[in-house]
Amino acid sequence: MKQINHVVEMKNISKSFPGIKANDQISFKVKKSEIHALLGENGAGKSTLMNILFGLYQPDEGAIFINEQEVEIENPNIANDLGIGMVHQHFMLVQNFTVTENIILGSEPKKAVSMIDYAKARNFVVELSNKYGLHVNPDAKIEDISVGMQQRVEILKTLYRGADILIFDEPTAVLTPQEIDELAGIMRNLVEEGKSIILITHKLKEIMAICDSVTIIRRGKVIDSLVVEDTNPDELAAKMVGREVTFSVDKIPAKPGEPILIVDKVFAKDARGLNALSGISIEVKSGEILGIAGVDGNGQSQLIEAITGLKHVDSGQIILSGKEITNLSPRVISEAGLSHIPEDRHKRGLVLDFTVGENMVLETYFYPEFSTNGLLDIKKINQYAEKLVEEFDVRTPNVQTLGRALSGGNQQKAIIAREVNKDPDLLIAAQPTRGLDVGAIEFIHRRLIEQRDKGKAVLLLSLELDEILNVADRIAVIYEGKIVGIVDAKSTNEQELGLMMAGAGEKGVEAANE
Amino acid sequence: MNKVLKFFTKESSLVPILAIIMGLLFGALVMLIGGYNPLLAYYSLFKKVFGDLYNFGETIRQITPLIFTGLSVAFAFRTGLFNIGAAGQFVMGSLGAVIIGTQLSLPAYIHAPLAIIVGGLFGALWGAISGYLKAKRGVHEVITTIMLNWIALYLSNYVIYNYLRAKGQQRTEFIKDTASISFDWLSELFGFARLHSGTILAIIAALAFYLILWKTKQGFELRAVGFNPHASEYAGMNVSKNIIKAMFIGGLFAGLGGAVEVLGVFKYQVISAALPNAGFDGIAVALIGANTPLGVIFGSILFGVLTYGAAGMKLGAGVPIEVIRVVIASVIFFVAASGIVKYILALFQRKKKEVL
Numbered sequence: 018m019k020q021i022n023h024v025v026e027m028k029n030i031s032k033s034f035p036g037i038k039a040n041d042q043i044s045f046k047v048k049k050s051e052i053h054a055l056l057g058e059n060g061a062g063k064s065t066l067m068n069i070l071f072g073l074y075q076p077d078e079g080a081i082f083i084n085e086q087e088v089e090i091e092n093p094n095i096a097n098d099l100g101i102g103m104v105h106q107h108f109m110l111v112q113n114f115t116v117t118e119n120i121i122l123g124s125e126p127k128k129a130v131s132m133i134d135y136a137k138a139r140n141f142v143v144e145l146s147n148k149y150g151l152h153v154n155p156d157a158k159i160e161d162i163s164v165g166m167q168q169r170v171e172i173l174k175t176l177y178r179g180a181d182i183l184i185f186d187e188p189t190a191v192l193t194p195q196e197i198d199e200l201a202g203i204m205r206n207l208v209e210e211g212k213s214i215i216l217i218t219h220k221l222k223e224i225m226a227i228c229d230s231v232t233i234i235r236r237g238k239v240i241d242s243l244v245v246e247d248t249n250p251d252e253l254a255a256k257m258v259g260r261e262v263t264f265s266v267d268k269i270p271a272k273p274g275e276p277i278l279i280v281d282k283v284f285a286k287d288a289r290g291l292n293a294l295s296g297i298s299i300e301v302k303s304g305e306i307l308g309i310a311g312v313d314g315n316g317q318s319q320l321i322e323a324i325t326g327l328k329h330v331d332s333g334q335i336i337l338s339g340k341e342i343t344n345l346s347p348r349v350i351s352e353a354g355l356s357h358i359p360e361d362r363h364k365r366g367l368v369l370d371f372t373v374g375e376n377m378v379l380e381t382y383f384y385p386e387f388s389t390n391g392l393l394d395i396k397k398i399n400q401y402a403e404k405l406v407e408e409f410d411v412r413t414p415n416v417q418t419l420g421r422a423l424s425g426g427n428q429q430k431a432i433i434a435r436e437v438n439k440d441p442d443l444l445i446a447a448q449p450t451r452g453l454d455v456g457a458i459e460f461i462h463r464r465l466i467e468q469r470d471k472g473k474a475v476l477l478l479s480l481e482l483d484e485i486l487n488v489a490d491r492i493a494v495i496y497e498g499k500i501v502g503i504v505d506a507k508s509t510n511e512q513e514l515g516l517m518m519a520g521a522g523e524k525g526v527e528a529a530n531e
Numbered sequence: 532m533n534k535v536l537k538f539f540t541k542e543s544s545l546v547p548i549l550a551i552i553m554g555l556l557f558g559a560l561v562m563l564i565g566g567y568n569p570l571l572a573y574y575s576l577f578k579k580v581f582g583d584l585y586n587f588g589e590t591i592r593q594i595t596p597l598i599f600t601g602l603s604v605a606f607a608f609r610t611g612l613f614n615i616g617a618a619g620q621f622v623m624g625s626l627g628a629v630i631i632g633t634q635l636s637l638p639a640y641i642h643a644p645l646a647i648i649v650g651g652l653f654g655a656l657w658g659a660i661s662g663y664l665k666a667k668r669g670v671h672e673v674i675t676t677i678m679l680n681w682i683a684l685y686l687s688n689y690v691i692y693n694y695l696r697a698k699g700q701q702r703t704e705f706i707k708d709t710a711s712i713s714f715d716w717l718s719e720l721f722g723f724a725r726l727h728s729g730t731i732l733a734i735i736a737a738l739a740f741y742l743i744l745w746k747t748k749q750g751f752e753l754r755a756v757g758f759n760p761h762a763s764e765y766a767g768m769n770v771s772k773n774i775i776k777a778m779f780i781g782g783l784f785a786g787l788g789g790a791v792e793v794l795g796v797f798k799y800q801v802i803s804a805a806l807p808n809a810g811f812d813g814i815a816v817a818l819i820g821a822n823t824p825l826g827v828i829f830g831s832i833l834f835g836v837l838t839y840g841a842a843g844m845k846l847g848a849g850v851p852i853e854v855i856r857v858v859i860a861s862v863i864f865f866v867a868a869s870g871i872v873k874y875i876l877a878l879f880q881r882k883k884k885e886v887l
Contacts, residue, residue, distance in 0.1 A: 325765075327764060327765065346767065346769075347765060347766070347767045348767025348768075351767050352767075357765070359765060364759075364761045364762065365761050365762050365764075365765040366762065366765070367762060368755050368758045368759045368763070369758070369759065370758040371754070371755065371758065375751070375755075379755070379762065379766040380766045380767055382748060382751050383748055388747075388748045391747050391748050391749065392746055392747055393746060393747060393748055393750075393751060395746075
């Protein structure tokens, strides 16, 4: 048998969409049993290239070789037959089906007379799961398992269909640090069993930790292909962005002043009626950034909803700039001097079917400068939006473009422009850089620190410890709806925070609950 | 002229136009299978509508209420609500107008406008009930609007039977002449077709629809809530209030439709066993018109022409009236399944490119 060197080879692939050349003569090769990263900023053309490989798009020119045979991948079914599987960023699972049912969906093993052979399916799933160290409960319902587990189900789905080449599309965007480590282990197992993996990402740390080689794409073109051992994060970042990037955030020491936000022993329930906040207390002063660290689902979202008026507070007190705002309406709170960059920009942050201009005045459309006698002044709204778009470098053809048409990073920039420009006393930023590339993250961090230096209070919530450590001045750790510790960002580290996030550390609890 | 051409060749307008043509072709196929001559049938249909002034005028009369109910459904839809209750709101509008029209004696310049306004408010409040139940009690508006349709019908029948009934009749007295909105001189010109100023009001309503939604602060909120209630809540808008307002305004359009139908066409209200067709046809009109005011007007014209012309088809080609329902249904089908139309459109465009 002939030894196969490259399982995937894409040669001179070009693909244009109206107004943009997404892929321009891209060539790259994936060796057998390697983890190959595809690195690039949002909109660089990584996803387009992979969608071509998976048969969702047809290239305008170029050729694809799988196992050194030229192929035409006209649709995803052909990709499946060729052993290519895709683990999507947004999971495609049926919530109230079990793990096994989801995995076999669409290619169910049959008994006679087209009855589904569940026993066989279940055994097969267990077998696969054990072989690759996935440890998935085949009988659990999707709605009951964690995001990390759901991702494993997606992986199993591709393996069940016989995939040898797995494409992972930004797999860590939704995972906690621990889950990311586990995923890395799983990927290693897969490679050892002879699979090949293409990892689409813009996170340099992951590439350095997991991958064997990396191809960097910028503006639709291949910039370089490197072996990971021979490179370093600085080089990768520079190649990806096209200029030198600084990782550590430069900032002068904070000059905290008066407390702007005081949250005092607040209790609130989650959607299931359980206590999501159990007597939480925090204080954010002017001129400082307070970071909230914690494993996802420990009450972070509810804390922010309670402060911003989106969630009912059962007991306790919230004070903003000396004024009690507990259980007031979102508008009253917003007008009292609060801006909020929400954690889910599609759900809360933007009306995707509104224009950029309309989104820019989503909270201020009723101000006299934008509407008189109940009529909107669309010209003034658009002028205002144009000013913000320019100032915050939101890349959009014009302000009449729908929010939906913007890339994730530019959507986030638009939200930040809107919120920062309200000139609030308190700025709440919830996962402000989720899913964004290095360039955009740098921009957003600079803006947050700029607000702090202007004497604003900033409350930063993030699941990325690096972000909290870099940007925040003080860090409060949340665990089961309570603050379990407050530490100085300069004198702590990931280990200490990690312990507290797991509920172990008790440092500073007295201070928080005084 | 160029602008007009552009408007009709844009994909957004091309798709419904093509859907209509495909619907007519499918209807022709059905007629062929049934052994009728489709060319003669369509000829008779259009001859009935455009053949003489009387029938042309009556077609306009047929179109008018559809514009109102179409706007009603479309407006609610823009705020993310399914208003299946245009029929009930229409009935309430008629009831309100007939109460004012028969019970009060006022000078004409105030009587007719008052009757229209009261009719509109009856419809609006009827819609607002569903809005309230949705916003404050979480009851889905599809359920409540359907139930309120029947409640409206029997409430109207009850009121007419017990308080407004003309002696020995199953209807109310005629409205006072001062409440009539007929265009007498225009009617005469059109061979006494029942033309009335409600048609003008319908056009004004379509314009108001556009202005409210796209030019006012209120419309900004309504559209935001329709697209994304979570983001609207985040931005400080009162989602519940906007839901009630949207159903109120939607109901207002349908109520006005019911009012002008009574004041301009029938001049009385009957005890009816069934809900008015205009109510449910409004849903189809809004769908064909893609929930835009201009689209609703075009959709109503299409619907009005087809339903009114159906009688001609029966007379001229012996085609049963049900067949025209098949045509209408297939037009709606192709509009709703616009993917099919777009696919066919793409096929044609590709062919064109190859020829070039």
